[in-house]
Amino acid sequence: MNKLICNSCFNFEFFETNIEYLREIKVKDGSLVINDTHFEDWNYTDTHFRDSLEDIVSYVVKSEMDALSWNSEKECHENSYIKCAKCGSSQVSIPSYMIKKKKHQSLEAELKENHQEYNNLRRKRNGNTLPVLWEPK
Amino acid sequence: MEIRCQSCGNQNSGFLLPLWSKTTFKLDHGGEIKILHLSPLESLEDKLTDNKIKKEITCKECGNCDVEIVLNEFEKSSSISSERQAFEGL
Ligand SMILES: [Zn+2]
Numbered sequence: 001m002n003k004l005i006c007n008s009c010f011n012f013e014f015f016e017t018n019i020e021y022l023r024e025i026k027v028k029d030g031s032l033v034i035n036d037t038h039f040e041d042w043n044y045t046d047t048h049f050r051d052s053l054e055d056i057v058s059y060v061v062k063s064e065m066d067a068l069s070w071n072s073e074k075e076c077h078e079n080s081y082i083k084c085a086k087c088g089s090s091q092v093s094i095p096s097y098m099i100k101k102k103k104h105q106s107l108e109a110e111l112k113e114n115h116q117e118y119n120n121l122r123r124k125r126n127g128n129t130l131p132v133l134w135e136p137k
Numbered sequence: 138m139e140i141r142c143q144s145c146g147n148q149n150s151g152f153l154l155p156l157w158s159k160t161t162f163k164l165d166h167g168g169e170i171k172i173l174h175l176s177p178l179e180s181l182e183d184k185l186t187d188n189k190i191k192k193e194i195t196c197k198e199c200g201n202c203d204v205e206i207v208l209n210e211f212e213k214s215s216s217i218s219s220e221r222q223a224f225e226g227l
């Protein structure tokens with residue numbers, strides 16, 4: 001079962017995200033030395049990094065729409081945390097979002113788009129003797 | 138160069154600093170995460186020169202953020218090269 005999908009290229013395997021990488025710094029002979037940080041034998045830099053990545057992925061998977069924000073210029077939802085590593089798109093979501101995708105349309109735009117379909121329905125229901133509905137000019 | 142914790146007196150070792158990095162990962166069918174690549178998005182050099190480091194560095198011994206960093210011009214350049222080597226070794 002795929003957890004995430006890119007809605008631009010349909011990649012469901014390779015992604016990118018930004019994570020804080022914890023460094024331990026010390027001064028030796030006046031110069032700065034950087035290493036992983038350890039607590040006794042345990043590499044905390046490693047654990048912290050892996051945990052942060054897992055947290056981001058599971059948050060994005062569980063929160064569904066909360067991880068997405070609406071980009072009004074491109075007219076699509078974009079993931080605030082995870083990008084597609086294949087095409088660079090931010091349109092990354094859980095797979096079931098693909099079905100809900102068109103729901104962001106305004107009511108007015110949706111009514112307008114489906115006007116003809118409604119007229120077809122009226123025709124089927126009432127035959128061809130339809131009263132003409134008043135419409136604002 | 139010198140780093141000192143104003144709270145516990147810890148000096149020149151045991152300071153923690155997070156640096157943002159970009160990671161590329163793979164989600165396999167079992168939902169497991171494989172880390173494929175890691176590249177730095179910010180450098181210690183920038184943090185040192187624009188003083189941002191002071192807000193983000195913490196003392197590993199006591200967890201305090203009140204850390205004093207004394208840096209002079211000559212040491213600044215020598216510290217940058219060691220930082221480069223250390224971070225590019227990722
Ligand atoms: Zn893609």
Ligand SMILES: [Zn+2]
Binds near residue numbers: 196199201
């Ligand atoms: Zn301290």
